[in-house]
Amino acid sequence: MREVAIIGIGLHPWGKFPQKTFIDLGVEAVSKALVDAQIQWKEIETICSGIYIWGGNAGHLSGQYLASVFGETGIPIVNVYNACATGASAMRMATMSIASGQVDVALAVGMDVSPEGFLGAKSDDPKQDRDVLRWRMVGMPNPIYWAIECRKRMEKYGTTEEDLARVKVLLSKYGAQNPNSRYKKIYTMEEVLSSKMVSDPLRLYEICATSDGAAAVILCAASKARQYTSKPITVAASTLGSALYGDPTLRISAISAPAKAEAPLLSESYSASQQAYKQAGIGPEDIDILELPDNSSWHYLQYLETCGFCGEGAAESMVREGQTQIGGRLPVCPSGGFASFGEAIGAQAAWQVAEVVMQLRGQCGSRQVADAKVGMAQTYGLMGNSGTTILKR
């Protein structure tokens, strides 16, 4: 397999843009990535595009739509949906297309315009789509799942309300310094702890919003990368994981879980990260920066354990001691995280990769992690899927 490098990234900032369509956002991200890579559109040899699930046929064939805007060239285009790991799946396909020797240059892209409020059901057939049951029979939007896991954690490890609030306070400082973030306000503990309760124990500022955004990544055979950039970023691993039987997580969409744990919590993310460590030939101790999916404060704490950055129940003390801050042992989400961006399902995993690339290039200004050499982007995932990307300079 050939080594693969990232030569360009492009982002449409995160926010709410009611005047724009998903393709407007995607076109801006791709345009910026082409400029960043100093490459011509005609040199792109394959497109791996994240599906925009709320956009009908145009959204399901988002890659073809993008190609029509930039000019159709007959190249292979694959459209992929893996929920939160959609962008990671596009990354993995683009990486493999180059690693296998089939193409030299590939585009991975994701774009999303979120509906307002809680993300809702997509069908009304409970026999085919178990997701219908949680809506019609129980009334369970996504944050309820996170709250249920968070309550288990509080019971097991003594996680406090302050531990949950501290995550938002920390991330808001970084988000305020990121030109692409949606939320720029810096929060105090008091402000977070007095924000509205949504799904007890999770408060409004401890749950990510739903946003619009787009991210594009241009990848190239490492042997040719220096034709385009002086700072290629090597793809050390690009993996996908699925769930393991016996995972005790009450997973979004499900209304049941096994009583006896035979696998780790969030086993799909455990699987993806373990594969990535193996593929990259490095372990969590070698990672300098981590972008994890902080859909809620619970995720931030849990993912540190799930991906092997601390032992069971040790995440809270890691955060309390400042180990996850810029300047600490493992800076976590120096981008500001989902807390500052909000989730844009089809785009967010590609955005996480772009943030790691900017850190490894040393382009992050006041929120730059000094001398970051190896970075990891980790996704969450609906119904048992997750992606991990490890990058190094």
Added chain:
Amino acid sequence: MNIVGPEGKMIPALPDLFVWNEDQVQLMSAHCQSCDTYFFPAFHEQHRPGCSRQGVQKVLLNKNGILKSYTIQHYMPPLPFKTEGNITPYIIGLVEFPEGIQIAGIVKECPFHALKIGLSMEVVTFTLYRNEQGQEVVTWAFQPTDPIRDK
């Protein structure tokens, strides 16, 4: 055991999930005799890898379980969650049944201060709304096995 409720008065919001008679409400699971896994809903099988998937039978779960986690929800979810008016704040509980499966559902008859992991819960019905025929459209729910007197 009645598969539908007492004639005419109550109907489930969706079929094949639970049954009831005058004495008790039970959730409808399925059990795989080959890999010893319980499923809920019964029609969504989730076998152990390598299982032959032979010998899956519908079973009714014990009417009692233990509360393993919970949340109090303060915002109404969007449709298709349909209730008569705004029911917030409401409790969602995760209840573990002796067969070895945990199931989520609305918790009623439980003041917030009494919520505690380890509480014994029984399966009951919860009326979501009345339909045009005047029937109560119900789902499964949980309530403390021993009634809690509010302080």
